[in-house]
Amino acid sequence: MMITQEAHLSRILHLVSPLPVTEVPLSEALGQTLAANVTATVDLPPWDAAAMDGYAVSLKDFAPGTLPVTKTIAAGHKQPESIGPGEVAAIMTGAPVPQGADTVIPLEKFHSPTQDLPDEITFEDVPQAGLNIRRRAEDTRAGEIVAPAGTWLRPNHIGAIAAAGTDTVFIARQPKVAVISTGNELVAPGTPLEHGQIPDSNAPLVAATLRKRGAEPTHQVRVRDSAESLEHTIAQLEHTVDAIILTGGASVGAHDISNYVLSAWQHEDPDQAITFTNVNIRPGRPQGFGLSPAGTPVWSLPGNPVAVLVSLHLFVIPGLAKMQRQAPHPRKHTVVVNDDLHTPRELNYYVLASVDDDDRATPLPSNSHLAVKMAQATGLLHIPPTVDHIPAEHPVECLTL
Numbered sequence: 001m002m003i004t005q006e007a008h009l010s011r012i013l014h015l016v017s018p019l020p021v022t023e024v025p026l027s028e029a030l031g032q033t034l035a036a037n038v039t040a041t042v043d044l045p046p047w048d049a050a051a052m053d054g055y056a057v058s059l060k061d062f063a064p065g066t067l068p069v070t071k072t073i074a075a076g077h078k079q080p081e082s083i084g085p086g087e088v089a090a091i092m093t094g095a096p097v098p099q100g101a102d103t104v105i106p107l108e109k110f111h112s113p114t115q116d117l118p119d120e121i122t123f124e125d126v127p128q129a130g131l132n133i134r135r136r137a138e139d140t141r142a143g144e145i146v147a148p149a150g151t152w153l154r155p156n157h158i159g160a161i162a163a164a165g166t167d168t169v170f171i172a173r174q175p176k177v178a179v180i181s182t183g184n185e186l187v188a189p190g191t192p193l194e195h196g197q198i199p200d201s202n203a204p205l206v207a208a209t210l211r212k213r214g215a216e217p218t219h220q221v222r223v224r225d226s227a228e229s230l231e232h233t234i235a236q237l238e239h240t241v242d243a244i245i246l247t248g249g250a251s252v253g254a255h256d257i258s259n260y261v262l263s264a265w266q267h268e269d270p271d272q273a274i275t276f277t278n279v280n281i282r283p284g285r286p287q288g289f290g291l292s293p294a295g296t297p298v299w300s301l302p303g304n305p306v307a308v309l310v311s312l313h314l315f316v317i318p319g320l321a322k323m324q325r326q327a328p329h330p331r332k333h334t335v336v337v338n339d340d341l342h343t344p345r346e347l348n349y350y351v352l353a354s355v356d357d358d359d360r361a362t363p364l365p366s367n368s369h370l371a372v373k374m375a376q377a378t379g380l381l382h383i384p385p386t387v388d389h390i391p392a393e394h395p396v397e398c399l400t401l
């Protein structure tokens with residue numbers, strides 16, 4: 001039986017639950033998801049501030065001529081200052097504009113850069129009002145939402161939240177995930193290979209994806225193709241983690257133990273049991289998903305490395321996002337292909353591609369076993385089941401890796 005990519009994802013999203021909420025220092029929040037709105041605790045800028053190094057002047061009763069520089073105001077100046085008609089204040093970028101000042105003129109208008117500021121300044125004309133003043137609360141006002149609940153925190157959010165005067169945030173607890181690679185052929189990367197062995201590249205790929213998305217790969221285990229070992233490993237882990245991701249053994253071969261072991265497990269609610277199906281995608285066709293007897297979500301992904309990459313993007317990342325209480329955010333964009341693409345109809349094809357700064361994509365060889373080709377890819381092109389040919393220079397949707 002074959003099911004659609006949408007039906008498989010919808011079952012996953014139905015079965016995973018959001019994790020509890022906790023408060024963490026902002027310094028630990030990168031990659032996590034806000035579980036509550038962050039609001040500004042201060043106006044920013046907190047006061048009218050100079051946007052240039054120069055001279056603040058009052059335009060009240062102003063006439064061109066030479067005026068005295070009566071004070072100097074640098075960034076960090078704590079004393080509130082004011083100037084009256086006929087007075088000029090030397091002012092630095094970021095410093096509070098003195099009360100009474102209407103405009104700030106950059107110093108280059110009067111003299112070359114110097115550390116010895118003049119005692120007086122000569123105006124040849126009437127300056128324009130309101131120049132080079134950053135207005136109080138122009139960025140945010142205290143109480144305004146800086147980042148809403150559901151935001152996946154990237155470095156720009158961390159900077160904005162700090163700017164708004166906050167140093168702790170509420171997040172959905174970081175998902176703890178066990179990563180299990182199955183297969184007698186697998187050895188740790190870097191181990192000299194005996195005949196029949198290959199490096200386990202899926203566990204590092206899955207663990208890196210988890211870290212990037214704010215989850216914690218708490219365990220990385222290699223299990224041989226033995227039902228007892230797999231059962232024992234999962235029984236040990238399912239109570240201590242929020243999710244389990246297996247790779248390999250999802251297909252129908254005599255040694256594909258993930259499928260045989262997990263699909264034999266009973267669940268109180270049969271709708272929640274781990275089931276295996278073919279999904280209308282390639283690579284990544286055989287997929288298992290459901291809840292373990294302890295209620296822990298289990299993704300059982302196919303073993304081929306590119307199939308793992310595709311499965312992570314289509315099925316694991318959205319599931320984690322629900323656990324993390326994440327609001328949907330765009331993950332696809334449109335690119336133009338440099339070469340013709342031919343794929344059979346009926347399946348969604350995902351093709352590795354190298355995408356340049358102008359959003360032009362060069363498709364790469366994308367057979368599901370070509371693990372090292374992943375290094376050249378920055379995107380995954382999606383060719384829907386309704387088409388079998390995308391001509392060069394045509395647009396196609398792309399998931400950013």
Ligand SMILES: Nc1nc2c(c(=O)[nH]1)N[C@H]1C(S)=C(S)[C@@H](COP(=O)(O)OP(=O)(O)OC[C@H]3O[C@@H](n4cnc5c(N)ncnc54)[C@H](O)[C@@H]3O)O[C@H]1N2
Pocket residue numbers: 181182183185186198199200201202203247248249250251252253256283284285286301302303304305307368369
């Ligand atoms: N008779 C059929 N055979 C296969 C079918 C099918 O429908 N009928 N489907 C094929 C498709 S499509 C896929 S995808 C694979 C999925 O296979 P499994 O999930 O059972 O994965 P394995 O057989 O264990 O491994 C496949 C391949 O990937 C390599 N591998 C496995 N784990 C890792 C790892 N951790 N790191 C690196 N590489 C790994 C493994 O050595 C195999 O070469 O089944 C097809 N067969």
Ligand code: MOO
Pocket residue numbers: 281282283284285286302304306307368369
């Ligand atoms: O679906 Mo499999 O991942 O094509 O090789």
